[in-house]
Amino acid sequence: MIRAAVRRANQNKRLNVKKSMVFLILFLGSIMLLTPLWWMLSTSLKSPQEIMQYPPSFFPKGFHLSNYIEAWKTGDFTRWSLNTLLIAVVTTIGNVFVNAFIAYGFAKVRFKGRNALFVLVLSTMLIPGFVTMVPQYVLFSKLGWVNTYLPLIVPAFLGSAFNIFLIRQFMMTIPNEIIEAAIMDGASYFRIWWLIAMPLVKPALITVAIFSFTGAWNDLLGPLLYLSDEKLYTLQLGLQTFKGSVQTQWNYLMAMSVMVMIPTILIFYLFQRHFIKGSNISAGMKG
Amino acid sequence: MTADQAKTRLPSISLSPKKTRAVAPSVSSVRKRNLIGYIFILPWLIGFVGLIAGPLLFSLFASFTDYNITSKMNFIGLENYKRMFTLDDMFWTALWNTLYYVIFSVPLTTAGAIMIAVLLNQQVKGMKVFRTIYYLPSILSGVAVYFLWMQLLSPSTGLVNQFLHIFGIEGPSWLFDPNWTKPALILMKMWSVGGGMLLYLGRMQGISPSLYEAADLDGASGFRKFFHITLPMITPIIFFDIITSTIGSFQIFQEAYVMTQNGQGGPGNSLLFYNLHMWNNAFKSFDMGYASAMAWFLFIIIMALTFTNLKVGKKWVYYDGGDDK
Numbered sequence: 001m002i003r004a005a006v007r008r009a010n011q012n013k014r015l016n017v018k019k020s021m022v023f024l025i026l027f028l029g030s031i032m033l034l035t036p037l038w039w040m041l042s043t044s045l046k047s048p049q050e051i052m053q054y055p056p057s058f059f060p061k062g063f064h065l066s067n068y069i070e071a072w073k074t075g076d077f078t079r080w081s082l083n084t085l086l087i088a089v090v091t092t093i094g095n096v097f098v099n100a101f102i103a104y105g106f107a108k109v110r111f112k113g114r115n116a117l118f119v120l121v122l123s124t125m126l127i128p129g130f131v132t133m134v135p136q137y138v139l140f141s142k143l144g145w146v147n148t149y150l151p152l153i154v155p156a157f158l159g160s161a162f163n164i165f166l167i168r169q170f171m172m173t174i175p176n177e178i179i180e181a182a183i184m185d186g187a188s189y190f191r192i193w194w195l196i197a198m199p200l201v202k203p204a205l206i207t208v209a210i211f212s213f214t215g216a217w218n219d220l221l222g223p224l225l226y227l228s229d230e231k232l233y234t235l236q237l238g239l240q241t242f243k244g245s246v247q248t249q250w251n252y253l254m255a256m257s258v259m260v261m262i263p264t265i266l267i268f269y270l271f272q273r274h275f276i277k278g279s280n281i282s283a284g285m286k287g
Numbered sequence: 288m289t290a291d292q293a294k295t296r297l298p299s300i301s302l303s304p305k306k307t308r309a310v311a312p313s314v315s316s317v318r319k320r321n322l323i324g325y326i327f328i329l330p331w332l333i334g335f336v337g338l339i340a341g342p343l344l345f346s347l348f349a350s351f352t353d354y355n356i357t358s359k360m361n362f363i364g365l366e367n368y369k370r371m372f373t374l375d376d377m378f379w380t381a382l383w384n385t386l387y388y389v390i391f392s393v394p395l396t397t398a399g400a401i402m403i404a405v406l407l408n409q410q411v412k413g414m415k416v417f418r419t420i421y422y423l424p425s426i427l428s429g430v431a432v433y434f435l436w437m438q439l440l441s442p443s444t445g446l447v448n449q450f451l452h453i454f455g456i457e458g459p460s461w462l463f464d465p466n467w468t469k470p471a472l473i474l475m476k477m478w479s480v481g482g483g484m485l486l487y488l489g490r491m492q493g494i495s496p497s498l499y500e501a502a503d504l505d506g507a508s509g510f511r512k513f514f515h516i517t518l519p520m521i522t523p524i525i526f527f528d529i530i531t532s533t534i535g536s537f538q539i540f541q542e543a544y545v546m547t548q549n550g551q552g553g554p555g556n557s558l559l560f561y562n563l564h565m566w567n568n569a570f571k572s573f574d575m576g577y578a579s580a581m582a583w584f585l586f587i588i589i590m591a592l593t594f595t596n597l598k599v600g601k602k603w604v605y606y607d608g609g610d611d612k
Contacts (some may be wrong), residue, residue, distance in 0.1 A: 008545075018509075019409070019410070019411055022406055022409045022411050023411045023412065023413075025406060026406055026407070026411065026417045029403070029406075029421070030417060030420045030421070033418060033420060033421060033423070033424055033478065035446065036435060036439055036446070036478065037423075037435075037437075039438070039439060039446050040435045040438070042439060051444075054443065054444060055444070055449060056444045056446075056449065074298065097332045101327055101330065102327060102328050102330055102331045104327055105323075105324050105325075105326075105327025105328040106327075106328065109320060109323055109324040109327055110320060110552070111320055111321040111322075111323070111324025111325060112321050112323070112324075116577075117328065117560040120335070121331065124335065124339055124588075124595050125531075125535065126530075126589075127339065127343075127369075127586070128534055128537065128538050128585060128586065128589050130538050130539065130540070130562050130565065130582060130584045130585065131346070131583070131585060132338065132339055132342045132346070133341060133569075133582075134342075134346055134349075134498060134565075134569045134575060134578050134579055134582055135341075135342030135343070135345040135346040135349065135579070136338060136342050137569070137570070138345070138349075138356060138575060139337075139341075139342065139345075141356065154527065155334065155338055157330060158330050158331065158333055158334025158337070158338060159328075159330050159331035159334045159335075164331065166452045175332065180468035189323045189327075193327075214426065217429075218428045218429030219429070220429060220430055220541050220544075220545070221540065221541060224544075225516075236429050236430045239430040239434070240430050240545055241430065243434065243545070245432075250438055253438070254434070254435070255433050256431075257430075257434045257435055258431075259434075260429070260430070261427055261431050261432075264426060264427060265423075265426075268423065268426050272419065275422070275426065275485075
């Protein structure tokens with residue numbers, strides 16, 4: 001009896017030691033991951049003199065919030081923010097509705113060649129984007145779309161393999177009986193898609209919306225390739241050119257970086273659950 | 288355009304299904320269903336032909352010409368490929384730089400993501416907060432992140448070298464030293480392994496606790512449990528992760544473009560990655576024919592790697608549902 005109790009106590013002790021170890025490792029790791037973000041914030045608030053100082057200070061001596069205003073004025077950042085917002089909103093709308101439309105076809109309409117075509121959808125995920133970039137540029141420039149937002153926006157209305165897959169996974173779980181009943185009642189496929197399927201897959205749609213909005217917000221490649229008129233710039237492109245003009249003014253660079261990141265962090269904070277859900281769906285498919 | 292098409296066809300279809308509804312679907316209803324199916328996937332079909340298949344074929348053709356976007360396409364046979372393999376030293380530099388990056392970053396990020404997922408799968412106080420913190424860096428991307436890391440990796444005042452200094456280590460010049468530029472980018476990549484971590488964590492949480500309980504009864508150690516239960520169960524994710532991150536790492540571009548002087552390739556061309564070289568050929572010198580040849584060679588490399596992964600994967604990936612796909 002006593003021996004068993006001692007053993008249990010030992011086991012508990014070992015378990016507690018293990019738990020504290022895990023906690024400690026996770027805690028130190030968290031600090032390492034968060035310090036860069038703190039550094040960004042702290043640098044963005046420093047005066048130019050303080051940045052030059054060696055060794056660098058971990059906490060800024062004064063809060064130079066004026067850095068943010070000064071940095072904002074170095075370029076047409078107000079315009080660029082609005083441009084970026086416009087592109088991000090439009091591509092998000094395209095991504096959500098068009099991919100949901102396509103996904104419904106693959107999930108709930110039995111048509112000839114469906115399975116083969118779906119395999120084709122999945123296999124396009126393996127094609128590196130850079131391979132199609134050169135010919136796509138040729139196509140868009142022949143269409144006269146260079147220096148417009150069309151090359152950034154139109155593809156979002158033509159489906160993307162991963163989003164189709166993600167929404168389809170959700171749509172597959174809708175019971176066929178519901179759909180059959182609706183057909184019996186004379187509802188068209190399109191009404192069923194819009195009135196029955198769409199509300200049922202809302203979590204997937206939100207996930208797609210979040211990913212495409214943040215994706216468009218942070219995209220540099222597309223704008224870099226297609227936009228050369230400064231009036232049309234996006235934030236990422238503006239930020240990138242900003243680097244060349246104020247090479248050493250790290251406080252400004254960091255202040256701008258903080259501002260550009262804020263929307264993404266805000267979205268992450270508000271929709272955390274959906275970020276995680278999206279990842280779990282893709283984990284499910286590989287099982 | 289496609290949404291409009293769909294809308295204009297909507298009324299004509301919505302009228303009919305109720306009368307053709309029967310136990311065994313008639314020929315006309317099958318035909319109708321086929322048509323409706325294709326209307327649903329029409330946007331994708333247009334995108335596939337216009338943005339993927341068409342461009343792929345076009346660039347294959349262009350790779351045998353001296354096309355420069357304004358010129359006619361003169362057929363020059365294998366000249367571009369010959370130039371690539373025998374005359375262009377930078378091509379080999381770029382390929383080597385890219386391979387270096389892939390070979391180190393893929394295993395390191397995979398292992399890192401698994402390790403963190405194991406830690407985050409324990410029952411410890413504050414786990415929700417920890418998970419958020421570890422995931423956070425992976426959602427941050429774009430130019431701001433590259434700026435941040437240029438600052439962190441600054442040789443004298445950067446945080447990384449300041450940290451190393453505490454342990455008496457003289458940190459390298461990172462982005463200014465050709466030997467350290469690529470490790471610098473890999474380090475930056477490691478910061479955001481949280482995205483992959485989440486996939487592993489999701490899978491680990493789905494492993495039945497009874498497996499671990501059985502192992503506990505047998506007195507298995509934590510390591511044994513990891514190697515004999517956890518690891519086999521997450522192989523499908525590892526497999527997927529390796530395939531996608533290999534494809535992704537092969538296409539590294541933005542980091543090098545932003546963190547060097549406008550894509551010039553960094554000190555000693557040490558950050559001239561494959562895609563950067565291709566980009567410069569395509570959009571700086573408008574040598575579209577040559578860039579297309581490079582694009583196709585990249586395509587072939589990646590396809591070959593993916594197929595190898597798929598083939599080899601069959602040997603080590605464990606699916607609990609048995610032999611299905």
